[in-house]
Amino acid sequence: MMFLSNSTLGEVVKSQVEFKLNTYMGAVASLILVQIIGLLFSMNGTGSSGTSINNISIHVSIVSLDIVYIFVALWAFVIGNMITIKTNWHSDFSFVGTRLSSSLANIIVLCMISVFAGVTTFLSNYVLRVILLLFGKVDYVKSSSIFDDPLNSILNIGVMIAFILMISAIGYFRGILVQNNKIFTFLLPVLLITILVTKSGQKLFQYVFIGNESILILIVKLVCISIVFFALSILCSNRLEVRS
Amino acid sequence: MNNWMLLPLLGTLFIAWLIFRVAKSVSKRINWNQRLNKWTISTYVGILLLAVIVYEFIPANGDEVIDKKEYQALSHENNLFEKAFGNNEESKFDSKFLVEEWMEELEGDTLEIISQGSTFPTAKLNIEWTDSKEQFVEVKMFQTNILMNGVNVTGKIPLSTIEWEKDQLVITAPKAGELRYYRFSNELFALSIGDDIIQNRGIFGDTYIYLKVPKHINVIDKNGLQFY
Numbered sequence: 001m002m003f004l005s006n007s008t009l010g011e012v013v014k015s016q017v018e019f020k021l022n023t024y025m026g027a028v029a030s031l032i033l034v035q036i037i038g039l040l041f042s043m044n045g046t047g048s049s050g051t052s053i054n055n056i057s058i059h060v061s062i063v064s065l066d067i068v069y070i071f072v073a074l075w076a077f078v079i080g081n082m083i084t085i086k087t088n089w090h091s092d093f094s095f096v097g098t099r100l101s102s103s104l105a106n107i108i109v110l111c112m113i114s115v116f117a118g119v120t121t122f123l124s125n126y127v128l129r130v131i132l133l134l135f136g137k138v139d140y141v142k143s144s145s146i147f148d149d150p151l152n153s154i155l156n157i158g159v160m161i162a163f164i165l166m167i168s169a170i171g172y173f174r175g176i177l178v179q180n181n182k183i184f185t186f187l188l189p190v191l192l193i194t195i196l197v198t199k200s201g202q203k204l205f206q207y208v209f210i211g212n213e214s215i216l217i218l219i220v221k222l223v224c225i226s227i228v229f230f231a232l233s234i235l236c237s238n239r240l241e242v243r244s
Numbered sequence: 245m246n247n248w249m250l251l252p253l254l255g256t257l258f259i260a261w262l263i264f265r266v267a268k269s270v271s272k273r274i275n276w277n278q279r280l281n282k283w284t285i286s287t288y289v290g291i292l293l294l295a296v297i298v299y300e301f302i303p304a305n306g307d308e309v310i311d312k313k314e315y316q317a318l319s320h321e322n323n324l325f326e327k328a329f330g331n332n333e334e335s336k337f338d339s340k341f342l343v344e345e346w347m348e349e350l351e352g353d354t355l356e357i358i359s360q361g362s363t364f365p366t367a368k369l370n371i372e373w374t375d376s377k378e379q380f381v382e383v384k385m386f387q388t389n390i391l392m393n394g395v396n397v398t399g400k401i402p403l404s405t406i407e408w409e410k411d412q413l414v415i416t417a418p419k420a421g422e423l424r425y426y427r428f429s430n431e432l433f434a435l436s437i438g439d440d441i442i443q444n445r446g447i448f449g450d451t452y453i454y455l456k457v458p459k460h461i462n463v464i465d466k467n468g469l470q471f472y
Contacts, residue, residue, distance in 0.1 A: 022278065025278055025281040025282065025285070026281055028281070028285055029281045029284045029285055032284060032285070032288045045426070049392075049393060051392060051446070051448065053390055053401055053448060053449075054366050054401050054402060054403065054404065054417065054418050054451065055361070055362055055366060055417050055418050055419065055420045055421065056401050056402065056418065056420070056421045056422065056423060057420075057421075057422050057423070058392045058397060058401075058422075058423045058425075059422065059423065059424045059425070060392055060393040060395070060424075060425045060426075060427055061424070061425065061426050061427070062393075062427050062428075062429055063426055063427070063428045063429065064428070064429040064430075064431060064432060065429075065430075065432060066432055069432060120288070120289065120292060122430070123292035123293070123295065123296060124292060125428065125429075125430065126292065126295040126296045126298075126299050127291065127292060127295040128428075129295070129299050129428050130295045130298050130299055130302070132426055133299075133302050134302070136426065138424045138425065138426050139307070139423070139424065139425050139426070141307050141308065141309055141393070141394075141395050141425050141426065141427040141428075142307065142308040142309070143309065143427055143428035143429065143430075144309075144430065145296070145299055145300060145430075146296060146430075147300060149430070152430065153430055156430050156431055156432075159432070160432075
């Protein structure tokens with residue numbers, strides 16, 4: 001085949017990333033809605049503990065990011081999946097590229113979106129703090145902020161980004177599998193539930209998510225899982241049919 | 245991990261899925277353009293950054309979470325006091341726990357201790373027998389450190405009150421009340437890592453009453469408050 005100009009893989013991927021970022025701007029905007037809904041659900045706290053001493057019951061509501069995070073995680077799964085749907089996949093044919101360049105562009109876009117989602121999810125906790133402190137009537141405990149504990153904050157942002165990246169990678173992989181064969185639409189949820197209810201599946205789940213000695217180890221595990229899912233997605237996407 | 249533990253997660257996922265479905269159908273009816281998207285994202289990021297700055301300027305009148313070292317020190321103080329109290333080693337009592345002390349003169353030879361206002365004892369009591377031939381009883385009241393989720397609430401927990409009514413020592417529990425706090429966390433609660441979890445920083449201190457009673461006085465302790 002002959003072309004007027006020869007583009008390198010890097011250049012093709014770059015132009016595809018720029019195009020995709022503009023295309024998915026709406027999806028990023030929807031993240032804001034998702035976070036706001038999560039924040040509304042977090043108003044009463046995400047965890048609590050209490051005890052009673054001298055007839056006085058002490059109740060501490062812990063306001064963390066867990067609920068917002070569940071919403072954002074689901075959003076990340078939807079976004080990962082959405083990138084693979086046919087209308088979006090076909091937009092790649094506007095560019096001279098390969099399946100590999102398209103997959104790499106998708107992965108880079110998912111990484112960028114994950115970074116944005118992780119950082120904004122972390123910061124959204126501060127909106128909740130300000131609202132509850134200014135308008136709430138309950139005593140509060142002065143909790144550490146970004147400036148009090150910058151290293152820990154960076155690590156927490158890192159774990160959030162890694163988690164979102166992993167979920168979007170799973171969503172992306174699921175999307176690619178479904179594009180290959182529709183039977184995976186039903187097979188994958190069954191497989192997931194089976195893993196979660198079996199002892200070995202639970203052990204694997206605990207190994208990855210629970211009992212980590214440090215946040216860094218967890219981040220490394222999550223990034224490794226993401227890489228595995230992205231690699232599998234690239235392999236599977238090569239089996240996709242050409243545009244009909 | 246219990247399979248039932250998955251139910252809240254599945255419930256939340258179901259609610260989130262429903263919201264996504266509604267949001268998707270609504271978004272189809274709204275014609276968002278790129279400019280509006282960019283404007284929305286920029287404004288939101290601006291609000292988030294502003295919130296971080298505003299939080300720093302909100303006056304710090306709230307209680308602070310104590311660090312691990314301080315927590316361990318306070319816990320150690322409580323343990324030492326508890327041990328000394330149980331062994332009647334008054335000289336080892338930490339004076340910082342002393343709330344009040346006084347002497348009371350009994351009319352008869354019997355001292356009755358009554359606890360009221362609560363279904364369970366709200367104070368621990370110990371007696372040191374003295375060789376004194378007088379009718380005086382010395383009373384000392386202590387309160388040890390109380391921490392909840394890393395917050396020192398010692399001064400905020402009202403103490404039992406002590407009254408003397410004709411050779412009766414009446415210990416009345418404080419009225420039922422409630423203390424509520426918000427504690428913000430930068431971390432994911434579900435992923436609390438390591439053995440130093442703030443939620444575990446709890447010290448459940450007590451109110452202690454130490455009596456010095458002459459040996460010839462007979463003490464009746466119906467509610468079993470005495471620390472043997």
